[in-house]
Amino acid sequence: MGSEVRLQPDPFLNELTNMFERTTEKGSVWVTLKHSSDKSKVQRNKMKTCGEKIEYRCLVRATDGKKTISTLVGPKDHQRFQASYATILKARMTALRKRERKDKRKAADSDKKEDSKIRSTASKTTN
Amino acid sequence: MVYITSWDDFVEKSVQLFRADPEKTRYGMKYRHCDGKLVLKVTDDRECIKFKTDQAQDAKKMEKLNNIFFTLMARGPEGNIVSRDYFTNQLIYPMQMSPFIYLFLVNRDV
Numbered sequence: 001m002g003s004e005v006r007l008q009p010d011p012f013l014n015e016l017t018n019m020f021e022r023t024t025e026k027g028s029v030w031v032t033l034k035h036s037s038d039k040s041k042v043q044r045n046k047m048k049t050c051g052e053k054i055e056y057r058c059l060v061r062a063t064d065g066k067k068t069i070s071t072l073v074g075p076k077d078h079q080r081f082q083a084s085y086a087t088i089l090k091a092r093m094t095a096l097r098k099r100e101r102k103d104k105r106k107a108a109d110s111d112k113k114e115d116s117k118i119r120s121t122a123s124k125t126t127n
Numbered sequence: 128m129v130y131i132t133s134w135d136d137f138v139e140k141s142v143q144l145f146r147a148d149p150e151k152t153r154y155g156m157k158y159r160h161c162d163g164k165l166v167l168k169v170t171d172d173r174e175c176i177k178f179k180t181d182q183a184q185d186a187k188k189m190e191k192l193n194n195i196f197f198t199l200m201a202r203g204p205e206g207n208i209v210s211r212d213y214f215t216n217q218l219i220y221p222m223q224m225s226p227f228i229y230l231f232l233v234n235r236d237v
Contacts, residue, residue, distance in 0.1 A: 024160045032155040033193075035145070035200040058200035078201035085197075086190050095163035096183040 004061070004068040009081050012060065012071035013088060019064045020092035027064055034059045038072060128175040134188055137178040141169040142195065144176070149204040154196045156189070165189070 007015060019029050036059035037044055047054050057072040060081075073081045131137040145152040152171040158164075167178045167189060178185075 020158075020160070026161050028157050028159045030155060030157050032153050033196050033200055034153040035149045035203070056200075056203055058197055073197065073201050075202045078197045082194050082197040086193065089186065089190065089193075093158055093160075093165065093183075093186050095160045096165060096186055097163060097181050098183045 002067060004070050007069055007071050009071050009073060009077060010084075012062070012069055013081070013084050015069050016062050016085075017088055017092070019062060019067070019069075020088070023064050030061075030063050030065075032061045034061070036072075128177060130177050130179060132178075134178065134185070137167070137169075137176060138192055138195075140176050141192065142199070144169055144171050144174060145196070145199060146204055147171070149199075154192075154200075156193075167192075 016029075016031070023029055035056055037054045037056050038059060039047070039054065044054060046052075057074045058078060059070060059072055061068065061070045063069070131140065141154065145154075148171045151173075152169065155168045155170075157166045157168070163181050165180050165186060169176050180186075
């Protein structure tokens with residue numbers, strides 16, 4: 001695995017999307033969240049003894065096993081970030097199984113909510 | 128390492144771990160499109176809990192947990208994830224969750 005690339009939040013999200021795109025046939029995407037000062041233990045101890053305030057952020061890391069990227073998200077930008085992040089996951093994590101509908105009439109329409117429907121222009125038949 | 132089958136239990140334990148050790152605890156997700164599998168993991172390097180699924184409905188639940196952790200980790204363990212509506216003074220929860228989870232999350236100043 002190569003070294004970690006630190007990105008700004010928006011480029012991170014773009015690259016995360018690419019990771020999902022690259023791993024549809026095989027492979028995995030890992031995303032990890034951590035509360036982090038982004039400072040080494042030595043630096044943290046130094047700051048603690050000086051009474052210096054240590055700022056924490058949410059460190060987000062993503063990897064596909066080959067490339068690793070990371071970004072920091074703070075109290076002012078996490079809401080925007082988490083909304084974009086949720087959108088990406090919703091769009092990309094489509095291989096999970098949807099619940100089976102017990103209603104037979106709806107069976108033809110189930111699991112197709114996100115697919116584009118090609119509507120027949122032929123006359124409709126009633127069941 | 129323990130696989131937890133109840134979603135609510137997994138969430139409760141995850142937040143517990145984070146509150147107990149905010150510096151060490153990390154929350155990870157692994158998604159395999161080719162297998163249609165999703166695994167969540169929370170660990171403080173001492174204890175490790177996991178939740179695995181192949182169900183789309185769990186991805187929706189995970190979104191709520193993601194938001195909890197983004198908030199906790201971006202603001203700090205003391206950060207409020209529950210706020211009050213300015214006009215009605217009612218508590219606003221960021222998401223619908225099992226109510227007891229908020230015993231761990233509501234800041235006493237709210």
